[in-house]
Amino acid sequence: MTTDNDSRSGRCPVSDHSFTTTLAWSGSTGVGYDDYSREHELTMASTATRASSDVAFRGDASLPNPEQLLVAAASSCQMLSFLAVAARARLDVVDYRDEAVGEMPESERPMWVTRIVLRPHITLGSPAPRAKVERLVEVAHRECFIAQSLRSEIVLEPTFVGLA
Template structure:
């Protein structure tokens, strides 16, 4: 079987003027991803519109989504019956640690399972999923998993 390459595309558009300096230009812009149009801005701390998503939030959402999808794949291959998954993820960018970057992402999945499976097995599968997550493997940020297991009734 041959090697397969996956290519991803996105479009981005911004119009305005930076002539009046850093404090005065509009950070709003539009991104097209997979046929969807996203209205984005900078984090409000950097002059952005708080009503719009920012790149840091999208990075966090991508890490959280990838962990979910990787875990579901690992769990399905292991015949584990996962019936729910919620995450309260957090990304931290510390201005006291230049250069600025998202230095830590904490994923807090709450995994609901059915059946008699030890918590240790579920946590192991979460770690396997983390190692298989394409997004986490692409980041230099520390990605931490703090999982909770819930039993389905």
């Protein structure tokens, strides 16, 4: 990603942009749908209280930007949807982490976030068949409000710990 601006023209140089966020949750969906914690931590830049445009657009690199917030929303929604379907299916998820990346190529005009890659790392508290867990990831994707609201391609690349 190019971070320098062309100061002579006031325009951003031609480059592709990527926006990374991380997410972390721990608890247990084994306690049932009504009782597991939905609270989780999202990390974008160094803080989440103030925001700016991306540095490529003359913003502050230490603050989250709208594109990161979009990626974080997709990541958070996928996780919350997955925890819900896992709890309903009596699957005990004890840890969920994601390193999500949004891609915004400069070749697309007007520019837009064309692709969001979610890489959830899901840890189970008790063994479950891979096919069941993969199916629940897909169900969660279909039920994610954010994913259903975007035209961006959303790619899921999950990894699992604790499969049967």
